[in-house]
Amino acid sequence: MWPMRRFNVNGNSSTAVTIDTNGRRIGAPILGSFIDAIPWQEAIATLLRWGEERQSRYVCICNVHVVVTAKQNPEFRQVVNGADMATPDGMPLAWVLRRIGFQRQERINGPDLMWRLCGQAAEKGLSIFLYGSMEETLGRLTDNLKTAFPRLVIAGVSSPPFRHLSDEEDREMIDLINGSGAHIVFVGLGCPKQEYWMAAHRGKLRAVMIGVGAAFDYHAGTVKRAPLWMQRSGLEWLSRLMSEPKRLWKRYLVTNSLFLIHLGLGLFRAKGNWRSMKS
Secondary structure, eight states, X not given: OOOOOOEEOSSOTTTSSSBOTTSEEOEEEETTEEEEOOOHHHHHHHHHHHHHTTOOEEEEEEOHHHHHHHHHOHHHHHHHHTSSEEEEOSHHHHHHHHHTTOTTOOOOOHHHHHHHHHHHHHHHXXXXXXXXXXXXXXXXXXXXXXXXXXXXXXXXXXXXXXXXXXXXXXXXXXXXXXXXXXXXXXXESOTTHHHHHHHHHBTTBSSEEEEOTTHHHHHHTSSOOOOHHHHHTTOHHHHHHHHSHHHHHIIXXXXXXXXXXXXXXXXXXXXXXXXXXXX
């Protein structure tokens, strides 16, 4: 069995993610990255509350690529473990959580999370900001969201340049987002750029930031999402690989292999520790 821990959470139960009676986040580290064991309903309710209260927080939507990258990069691992919520995006992560005791854990992925939050935000009068991707994609995304959720307030959009912003440009972006009055900021910069960006802007933006990766492309219709049966079977990565093999072959084939290797080693070590305790 995978070794399980629970992380301490600063703050009280009114602002924290799923916690136990000792005030600790419920979940477990997978390859060193803490992943929350949290149901869909609670995840949505927590994010809406943070947004409504304008709490400056950030959320990592974690798949195999995220945890393998974090395993190899201590700085990035610190960013993921510093998140206020880290959900199991990929089915393999949900499967690991089920294996170690969170038997009902579902996959909480970026595209579905964004869509559900937009629906709830429209009903509650919360506004959103879209940060990332290209202008054409943002235009299509905005149109599609307005069609699906007529009451949704899109406070602003921004397609940042594909380079590091200067300090002045960053201050202007902070002022733009805060000035828009957005409660929720969806960040579509891709991993690991969006996670670093969110971590750097916690405490500066008066909104909850959620890194949703390819969700912008899916909901804009610029990239076709995998069929539902592939999503549920943990094969969405294969569909993406087939659609963009030149760009994604290394990311998926290499990181998936490394994930299985590290996971196997973790299970082997845990089994050895259990045997030594028993003897």
